[in-house]
Amino acid sequence: MLDLLDVRSGYGETQVLHGLSLAARPGRVLAVLGRNGAGKSTTLKTIMGLLPCRGGEIRLDGVPIAKRPFDVARDGIAYVPETRDIFPSLTVRENLELAARRFAAKGAGSWTLERVLELFPRLGERMDNGGTQLSGGEQQMLAIARALLMNPRLLILDEPTEGLAPIIVKLIHDKLQELKRAGLTMVVVEQNFGFATSLADDVAVVSKGQVVWTGSASEIRADVEAQHRWLGV
Amino acid sequence: MTHDAGFWVLQALNALQLSMLLFLLSVGLTVIFGLMHFVNLAHGALYALGAYVAASVAGAWGGFWVGLIVAPIAVAAMGVVLYGGLIRRMRRSGPMAQVLVTFGLIFALLDLTRIIWGDVALASDVPALLEGQVRLLGVDYPAYRLFVIGLGLAVLAVLAFVLGRTQIGAMIRAGVDNDAMAACLGIDVERLFFVVFCVGCALAGLAGAVAAPLLSVTPDMGLQILIPVLIVIVIGGLGSLKGAIAGALIYGVVQTFGAVLAPQLSSVLIYALLALVLVTRPTGLFPAKG
Ligand SMILES: Nc1ncnc2c1ncn2[C@@H]1O[C@H](COP(=O)(O)OP(=O)(O)OP(=O)(O)O)[C@@H](O)[C@H]1O
Ligand SMILES: [Mg+2]
Numbered sequence: 082m083l084d085l086l087d088v089r090s091g092y093g094e095t096q097v098l099h100g101l102s103l104a105a106r107p108g109r110v111l112a113v114l115g116r117n118g119a120g121k122s123t124t125l126k127t128i129m130g131l132l133p134c135r136g137g138e139i140r141l142d143g144v145p146i147a148k149r150p151f152d153v154a155r156d157g158i159a160y161v162p163e164t165r166d167i168f169p170s171l172t173v174r175e176n177l178e179l180a181a182r183r184f185a186a187k188g189a190g191s192w193t194l195e196r197v198l199e200l201f202p203r204l205g206e207r208m209d210n211g212g213t214q215l216s217g218g219e220q221q222m223l224a225i226a227r228a229l230l231m232n233p234r235l236l237i238l239d240e241p242t243e244g245l246a247p248i249i250v251k252l253i254h255d256k257l258q259e260l261k262r263a264g265l266t267m268v269v270v271e272q273n274f275g276f277a278t279s280l281a282d283d284v285a286v287v288s289k290g291q292v293v294w295t296g297s298a299s300e301i302r303a304d305v306e307a308q309h310r311w312l313g314v
Numbered sequence: 315m316t317h318d319a320g321f322w323v324l325q326a327l328n329a330l331q332l333s334m335l336l337f338l339l340s341v342g343l344t345v346i347f348g349l350m351h352f353v354n355l356a357h358g359a360l361y362a363l364g365a366y367v368a369a370s371v372a373g374a375w376g377g378f379w380v381g382l383i384v385a386p387i388a389v390a391a392m393g394v395v396l397y398g399g400l401i402r403r404m405r406r407s408g409p410m411a412q413v414l415v416t417f418g419l420i421f422a423l424l425d426l427t428r429i430i431w432g433d434v435a436l437a438s439d440v441p442a443l444l445e446g447q448v449r450l451l452g453v454d455y456p457a458y459r460l461f462v463i464g465l466g467l468a469v470l471a472v473l474a475f476v477l478g479r480t481q482i483g484a485m486i487r488a489g490v491d492n493d494a495m496a497a498c499l500g501i502d503v504e505r506l507f508f509v510v511f512c513v514g515c516a517l518a519g520l521a522g523a524v525a526a527p528l529l530s531v532t533p534d535m536g537l538q539i540l541i542p543v544l545i546v547i548v549i550g551g552l553g554s555l556k557g558a559i560a561g562a563l564i565y566g567v568v569q570t571f572g573a574v575l576a577p578q579l580s581s582v583l584i585y586a587l588l589a590l591v592l593v594t595r596p597t598g599l600f601p602a603k604g
Binding site for chain 1: 481484485487488490491492494495496497498499500501502503602603
């Protein structure tokens with residue numbers, strides 16, 4: 082579904098991705114692992130068009146992906162950034178409607194406001210709160226709910242469990258598992274090895290801007306040597 | 315005279331009238347800046363253009379009311395030209411380049427008005443309907459100035475509704491908060507910016523049209539208003555409607571009462587206040603980004 086081929090990207094003069102290649106396959110969850118500063122977030126930003134792809138190619142369903150973020154979004158990729166990026170001037174409801182109205186549900190099985198509130202009932206109680214009055218966990222739920230309302234074909238998440246209490250991590254895990262069972266394709270960047278490998282089908286390990294290991298989640302769980310070498314687990 | 319209630323009412327109304335004029339000018343500029351971090355110093359020149367268009371239309375054809383409608387449209391059209399020709403290309407350049415180019419644009423527009431209208435002050439009449447005085451809270455106050463206050467409040471109400479309660483308002487607020495994330499939700503922030511830019515230009519034109527009968531219309535009126543508008547924006551805080559109205563009210567009150575109560579201090583008062591705000595609240599009173 083999504084293919085990165087020899088991608089080069091970075092910030093200004095600094096190049097961060099040095100020919101990174103990976104593939105997300107339809108209906109599957111790909112976990113992207115790697116140490117701090119490996120280039121995981123940079124990879125997702127490049128996919129979204131937030132950073133220009135300076136070399137190589139990114140393909141969505143076989144065709145080159147759009148360059149501007151709003152076109153990428155309209156082509157069906159929803160993004161949950163590491164910083165969640167809830168709009169502080171908007172209420173929870175407005176944060177959700179912003180996504181919902183532009184990607185109005187097209188058929189059965191698509192996401193509506195009611196359905197995301199069933200998924201995250203907590204948000205229903207906070208609808209008229211300002212976006213930043215939420216706890217970290219609630220902000221993460223809102224960021225995921227907002228992404229789902231875009232009715233994406235591909236959901237990409239940057240460290241969805243970062244800084245959250247174990248009980249919330251468990252909840253997010255269950256919800257993402259539910260989405261996976263419903264057939265949603267996902268790319269999840271994670272530092273939490275257990276979380277990532279129990280959710281994902283496939284794993285790509287990034288180090289210094291390149292993919293250094295690929296395989297299935299069960300393979301990396303069994304490969305203590307790779308874990309040690311690339312992740313310091 | 316300062317013990318007379320009428321004096322205070324009169325000066326308060328004068329302050330409010332000045333504030334409303336400054337509000338019409340500041341609000342477009344501040345939201346444009348908040349949304350796209352774009353500095354448009356030529357905003358004042360667009361105000362002057364609006365005044366000229368309004369005064370000419372009023373003199374030649376339909377009178378004040380036609381001018382009041384034509385000026386914002388003409389200035390918005392100028393905004394479209396500026397956007398397509400210049401500003402769109404400058405989006406990626408840094409603030410210094412934007413300041414220099416839009417500062418240069420002030421003089422280009424100033425000379426354009428000189429070429430078209432000549433270097434003389436243009437007078438414009440108060441419309442017949444608003445001639446004379448109205449008795450209000452024990453004072454006689456010019457009806458036209460009350461109209462300016464009312465128009466400012468009406469624009470404030472409309473903008474507050476659009477920004478606070480509508481989908482496009484939520485999109486603008488989201489864009490001001492975080493334009494990258496707004497784009498990731500499928501919002502064409504650039505087109506949103508264009509719309510806001512044109513509305514800002516139209517409001518500058520409207521401000522020029524209502525100012526025309528109050529002041530003499532001269533080519534450099536845009537340059538004269540620029541500093542007060544920038545002070546309003548800096549005091550109020552960048553990017554927010556609340557900041558624009560708060561800054562405009564503060565400026566109007568300090569300027570008006572300063573001029574009558576402490577004339578020898580009045581020119582420094584507002585700068586002292588500006589310095590105070592910058593020291594205590596460097597981002598202004600109500601910045602869009604907390
Ligand atoms: N805005 C930026 N400007 C310049 N360099 C940056 C910027 N953001 C990140 N970098 C650099 O790019 C490299 C990769 O950063 P990136 O955020 O992609 O890492 P990451 O794998 O997501 O790490 P983490 O697990 O800590 O989130 C790092 O060396 C970082 O210092
Ligand atoms: Mg990261």
